Amino acid sequence: MQSLTMTAFTILLTIGIYFISLRIYQKIKIPFLTPLLISTTAIILVLISSGITFEQYKPGKSIMTFLLGPATVGLALPLYLNRQLLRKMLLPILLGIVCGSISTVTTAVVLAKLSGLDALLVTSMATKSITAPIAIEISRIIGGDPAIAVAFVVFTGTLGSMIGASFLSLCKINTPVARGLAMGLAAHGQGTATILHEGQLQGAMAGVAMALSAIFVSFIAPFYIPWLL
Numbered sequence: 001m002q003s004l005t006m007t008a009f010t011i012l013l014t015i016g017i018y019f020i021s022l023r024i025y026q027k028i029k030i031p032f033l034t035p036l037l038i039s040t041t042a043i044i045l046v047l048i049s050s051g052i053t054f055e056q057y058k059p060g061k062s063i064m065t066f067l068l069g070p071a072t073v074g075l076a077l078p079l080y081l082n083r084q085l086l087r088k089m090l091l092p093i094l095l096g097i098v099c100g101s102i103s104t105v106t107t108a109v110v111l112a113k114l115s116g117l118d119a120l121l122v123t124s125m126a127t128k129s130i131t132a133p134i135a136i137e138i139s140r141i142i143g144g145d146p147a148i149a150v151a152f153v154v155f156t157g158t159l160g161s162m163i164g165a166s167f168l169s170l171c172k173i174n175t176p177v178a179r180g181l182a183m184g185l186a187a188h189g190q191g192t193a194t195i196l197h198e199g200q201l202q203g204a205m206a207g208v209a210m211a212l213s214a215i216f217v218s219f220i221a222p223f224y225i226p227w228l229l
Contacts (some may be wrong), residue, residue: 006056006059006060008060009060010052010056010057010059010060010061011060011063011064013043013046014043014060014061017043017046018035018039020039021036021038021039021042024038025038032163034162036161036162036190036194037161040158078200078204079204079207081200082200082201082204085201086204086208089177093181093205093208096181096209097181097208097212097213097216098216100182100185100186100209100213101185101217101220102220104128104129104185104186104213105126105127105217105220105225105228106228108126108128108129109125109126109225109228109229112125112126119229120144120148121148122229123139123142123143123145123229124139124145125148125149126142126221126228127144127149127152127153127217127221128153128156129185129186129188130188130213130214130217130218131153131188132150132154132188132189134214134217134218135149135150135152135153136150137218138218138221138222138225141221141222142221142222142225153188156187157187157188157189157190157191160186160188160191160194161187161190161191161193161194164182164186164187164194164195165183165194165198168183176198176201176202176205179195179198179202179205180195180202180203180206180208181205181206181209182209183195183206183209184205184206184207184208184210184213185209185210192207192210
């Protein structure tokens with residue numbers, strides 16, 4: 001009974017803090033105070049101050065993580081609503097995803113090598129712009145560390161969700177399709193959730209970019225990344 005109460009409390013705590021963070025962001029609109037960053041920081045502080053351990057938080061986390069599946073499938077709705085535009089722009093979208101996927105992998109590896117990072121870090125960093133489950137498997141295949149790879153994925157998604165939309169606006173990239181594709185490619189799930197607040201079309205394109213880039217990179221990574229290294 002106590003464990004069920006703790007699980008319910010951690011779920012309600014996470015949801016409550018997220019919605020408070022979302023309201024704060026909607027009022028102040030500061031890129032560095034995205035709901036993801038505010039809520040993550042607040043939850044960590046609450047858990048530490050209340051003495052709740054990660055093991056106690058884990059059952060609630062597992063339930064919320066499981067619900068990511070239906071939430072991801074839910075991205076198909078805005079995609080369906082914009083299916084005519086997707087058909088019309090299919091070739092440019094596919095070309096953009098292919099070029100964007102190759103460039104994210106290439107720049108990550110090249111910049112990491114130029115910075116003199118350890119080979120293991122370079123290999124693990126190569127999958128930073130792919131959604132976490134696929135990044136883990138690719139990292140294992142190419143000789144990286146899955147834990148380090150996930151850390152880079154989370155950092156990339158968090159940073160992308162914080163500054164991605166503002167950076168696109170700074171670069172005068174205002175087309176909804178382009179903004180969605182860029183956020184989905186560069187910042188995967190977190191970027192998709194952020195850009196979805198701008199509109200259904202941006203969210204739909206981000207979902208397409210996130211899914212197709214992950215599939216494309218999973219095919220080329222075992223050959224392309226070792227070649228880069």
